[in-house]
Amino acid sequence: MKNNSSYYVFFSHLSNPLKMRLILELQKSPKNVNQLTSSLRVEQSKISHALSSLKQCNIVSVKPEGKQRIYSLNSRMILPMLKLIDTHANKYCNCETCGEIQCSAKN
Template structure:
């Protein structure tokens, strides 16, 4: 990845938009437009965010005609989310939403 630091890597999980993208891509790879429509967000917003996610190899891209299909790097992301889930289960108090 061209990601310059651990901090940069983690920023991708520390942001609502990026986190939602990650969640969407857990199910299936998607193009920019698909994501944009599914999330009801501007195309450029999604695009900017995808760029940063891909830069840290959290997502992979492949071209398919005019579209770019983004997919999740599950090897890293899935166990990461599991860890946090466990953490929340253990330490979460009433105020915690998720």
């Protein structure tokens, strides 16, 4: 492990409900900002801000296309992580706190 802090920023993304939703949405297929705002029903600037920090951490990448900007997931990076999250965290995350949170309702 490079140094203890290398992953701090990385995990802060996964601990953000909106960013996590973006990741999962982009996992299905690349999308532009408008598509994301409407499918997640979240305000445009929120989406843009979130995408910008995801991009900075190499989790997503952009491709301009006309006036649109197509965002896509850097699958090679994040997919193994998502898979592990699915098997492991899913198995062990049984604390009450986790259950209470309803991120989809908020963001």
